[in-house]
Amino acid sequence: MILITIAQKFLPVCSNIIVNFTCRTGSSDPYCIVKIDNEAIIRTATIWKTLSPFWGEEYTVHLPPYFRTVSFYVLDEDSLSRDDVIGKVSISKEVLTAKPQGVDGWMNLTEIDPDEEVQGEIHLQISVLGYGDIPRKLCCQVLEARDLAKKDRNGASDPFVRVRYNGKTYESVVKKSCYPRWNESFEFELDETLADTGLLSVEVWDWDLVSRNDFLGKVTVQNRHFLESLEIWFRGFPHVLKRHTILKEGTLGSLRLQLRLRDEVVLTSSHYKPLTELLSQSVGSQLNGNWPDFIMLIDETTTAESRQEVANNLVKLFLGQGLVKEFLDVLFKLELEKTTEPNTLFRSNSLASKSMESFLKVAGMQYLHRLLGPIINRIFEEKKYVELDPSKLELKEAGCAGLHRQQTESDIIQQSSSLLQSYLSELLTSILQSASYCPLLICQVFHQLYLRVQERFSDPDLQAAHSNVKFIAVTSFLCLRFISPAIMSPKLFHLREKHADARTSRTLLLLAKAVQTIGNMDTLACCSKEPWMVCLQPAIQQGITQLKDFITKLVSCHKSEDLELQTRMSLQCGTMEKEGFLFLHRTKDKCMPMKSPFKKYCVTLSKDTLSYSRTQHSKKSSFISLPKIRAVEKVEEKCFGSANVMQIISSEDSGQQETLYLDCKSVNELNHWLSALRKACSHNTNTMSCYHPGIYKADRWSCCHQKEKSDPGCDKTRHGVTLQEWYDPLDADLEAQLIYQRLRSVKHAMRYCSINILGLYQKKVDGLSKLFSILQDLHDAHAAVEEEERSKNKNVFLELQT
Structure with a gap:
């Protein structure tokens, strides 16, 4: 899945x-x-x-x-x-x-x-010539095409266009290009008796000398559209006449x-200000002893299916408002009021649990990478066979103990136990040391949680029985919902580029089980269900003691006056930084060399610049100012023999254009860098609408064969396509829009809840009518935007396509 x-x-x-x-x-x-x-x-x-x-x-x-x-x-x-x-x-x-x-x-x-795998567009100009008694002619000018499918081994195609009308056919070919420019006109006798049944057909094929021609796309235009001259980019569609079995x-x-x-229409920030202020007041009201009415309403009306999404939106919204600590404290309070049994505390998929999961992923990913990175890499590199369950042992997988002696089950279990204890010891040492670099905001949130639970279960008669509850409340999130899932699936937390193989996955699973047992602080429950875990019991018991010491230290970090500790807020989300080693080539007016021009550099994307140097800590580095970047796009595979090359086109103060080429390891790394740079340059004004996906070599562009280096690009830029990353800056307007849509969809449920459910708690929701008024104002604002869009599009010519 x-x-x-x-x-x-x-x-x-x-x-x-x-x-x-x-x-x-x-x-x-x-x-x-x-x-x-x-x-x-x-x-x-x-x-x-x-x-x-x-x-x-x-x-x-x-x-x-x-x-x-x-x-x-x-x-x-x-x-x-x-x-x-x-x-x-x-x-x-x-x-x-x-x-x-x-x-x-x-x-x-x-x-x-193959005949269904159609991509690309073709640029046509269609007009009717002749007036009065002069026989009228249909003129079809085939200008160019872009982004055609690559059918040949050289990473291109040899496209020829076939234009048909009223029994007559013309053809024209361009060699080795997916961005051909024909610039040819074809004339036909116009048959006005055909009415709507007359069709102008434009097909594009890849010409092959030996094998059959490959279909690239087709466009048809009906006779009734010839009355007006039109020029438009047509998107190709599949060939319906040929079908494979x-x-x-x-x-x-x-x-x-x-x-x-x-699809969401995102309004300007001023429209969402009343809603965010109202929600912020609800969170801040508890500081004065008032009841957080709106947050409780959202909690009561959120369904299980939408809870994770609502939690994500609220966490990001309150992070942007600087109130995420207060928001989570409200949820802790609501959850604790509902809970009488400490063993089930924060174990359900409540809004509090989902919000804490979201918060840790948004604010703690850099912390998680620093914490788990070394041990995860060690396990992947060693690929040791580890198994404790006798029913799952495979002697063949374990190999031989010596030159002539096959390992026994007890040998494997003993060896596996030693390895797991080694991994667990290294991980626990890393956890203990992590209190010094854990983000301050996370420390503060866990401090609040620790105190809330301690206050809730402070009955002196049950103090001994509840002594571990305040620790388990922290570990239920830190270990069970954050560290353990990341150990089991490091790929999903961006700790590794690939999933683990079966052997490594089993090692990770056993290590995650041990961490979960430590987080539960109950060795007996685990060993009763899985008795083969008994061999780890001493290490787990020691780990519980160490984890308690860590939590005590962690929840005390908020009191530190150390300046370095205070600056750890920078580790939370909102930074647009990326770093990694890539193969790089920079060109101005230089000719492209025959051999591979790429050299390995450490590339760093910061707030204002893209810089690169030969080593990670080199003082001398070159850089490109982000506001000068005009386009960030992919490069055709045939140019450098790699499908993962991107180009960064920038302008110098003199107006001269410069291109930087980056070769990435995989399509995912390529798209991550494309995405990060596009987001960093999203506010640039002098961006390009088209570009060349090829390179300028041998006095012409390899993509469209144009000879002028300053020739306009032959493909449209795709600067709107980006990937969301955990380190992306918050988009407060988008989160507010999503929350507005959620509140609007449960408006009636909130009214019912305020009367029939919260009344049982003797709680009254003040200002509910104000909330509904704000939602109505947002609804009206959206209606006005939609009406404006309809009026703009009223006279726009729709794309002609069968």
């Missing part, structure tokens, strides 16, 4: 797609490629030697409003030859729009039909998809 969040952020509209899928295929080493309109944006990790892969990967993608389809390709990785495509699932934007609640279920993979449905396997599209 893969959890992929594909979201969109563009002004004034925001669209979110949430995807969750599992795959059943006949492949042995499957992975998935997720494409938006034939643009690969995500590659999942390969799951080795399995027929039922589980990925569980989560992504959020911001897209422009004109995307058409989301496609999932399942491939079988092959180290010796080209990866085999098993099948795909494609879902159109129209299907997602028609189902606002989302698509949820198993979907059969379909066979890849389709396999029986379901034979390729299936994907379980949970897919939802959300």
Whole structure:
């Protein structure tokens, strides 16, 4: 199962797609490629030697409003030859729009039909010549095409255009280009008797000398549209005349998809100010002894299905307002009032639990990486066989103890116990040392939680029985919901680029179990369920003592006056920084060298600049000022023999244009860097609307064959496509919009709750009418924006496409 969040952020509209899928295929080493309109944006990790892969990967993608389809390709990785495509699932934007609640279920993979795999656009100018008694002619000028499919081994195609009308056909070819420029006109006798049945057909094919020609796309225009001259980019569609034999449905396997599209109009900040102020007052009211009425209403009216999403939005909103500590304290208070049994405290998927999970992921990811990175890397590199459960032991996997002696079960268990204790000891040492660099905000939140629980269970008669509750409250989040999940699935927390193999996964699972047992602070319960864990009991018992010491130190950190401690607030979200080693080539007026021009540099993206140096700590470095960047785009594979090269086009003060090329290790690393740079340059004003995906070499552009270096680009820029990362700056307006939509959808439930449910607690919601008035004002503001958009689009010519 893969959890992929594909979201969109563009002004004034925001669209979110949430995807969750599992795959059943006949492949042995499957992975998935997720494409938006034939643009690969995500590659999942390969799951080795399995027929039922589980990925569980989560992504959020911001897209422009004109995307058409989301496609999932399942491939079988092959180290010796080209990866085999098993099948795909494609879902159109129209299907997602028609189902606002989302698509949820198993979907059969379909066979890849080459004549259906159409991408790209063609630029046509159509006009009618002749007046009066002069016979009228239809003139079709084929100007250019862009982003055509790559059909040849050289990473390009040899596209020829075939124009047909009224029984007459013209053809023209351009060699080795996916961005051909024909600039040719074709004239036909206009048959006005054909009315709506007359069609102008424009097909594009890849010319091949030996094998059959490959279909690239087709456009048809009806006769009735010839009365007016028009010039437009047409999107190609599949060839309906040719079909391959389709396999029986379901034979390729299936994907379980949970897919939802959300389009949101994001207003200006002034529209959301009354709502954020009202929610902030509700959180701040408890400081004066008042009841946090609106937060309690949201808690009571949030369903299990939407709780995680609501928690994410509220945490980010209050982080932006500087009130996340107070917000979480309100939820702790509400949760503790409902709980009478300390053993179940914060164990349910309540709004408090979900909000703390979200908070830790947003504010604590850098802390988690520093804490777990060394031990996770050690386990991945050593790949030791570790197993404690006798029913799961495999002697063949363990290998030989010596030259002639096979290991026994007791040997393996003893060896595994020693290894796990070693890993656990290293991890606990790292946890103990982490109090010095844990973000101050996290320390403060855990301090509040610690005190709230201590106050709630302070009965002197039960003090001995409840002595561990205040520690377990902290570990239930820190260990059970943050550290342990990251150990079990390091890929999902960005600790590793790939999923672990079966052997490493088992080691990680056993280590996570030990951490969970320590977090529960109850060795007897674990050993009764899994008696084979008894061998770790001394290490676990020692770990419980160490963890208590750590928590005591952690919740006291908020009192420190140390300046370094106070500056640890910078570790929370909101920083747009990225660093890594990439292969780099910079060019001004230089000719592209014949050999590989790339050299390894440490590249750093900071708030204002993109800098690079030969070593990570080198003092001498070159940099590009972010406001001078005009485009950040991919480069064609044929240019450098790599599919993961990006280009950064910037302008110098003199007006001269400069291009920096970066070669990344994978499509995911490529898209992460593209995304980070695009977001960092989102407010640049002098951006390019088109660019060259090729390179200028041998006095011409490799993509469209134009000879002038200053020639306008042949492909449109995709600066609207970005990936959401945990270190992204907060978008307060977007979060406020999502909360507004949520409150509006439960407006009637909130009214009912305020009268019938909160009355049982003898609580009264003050200002509920004010909240409803604010929601109505936002509704009216959205209606005004929609009306303005309709008036703008009233006279816009719609794209002609059959």
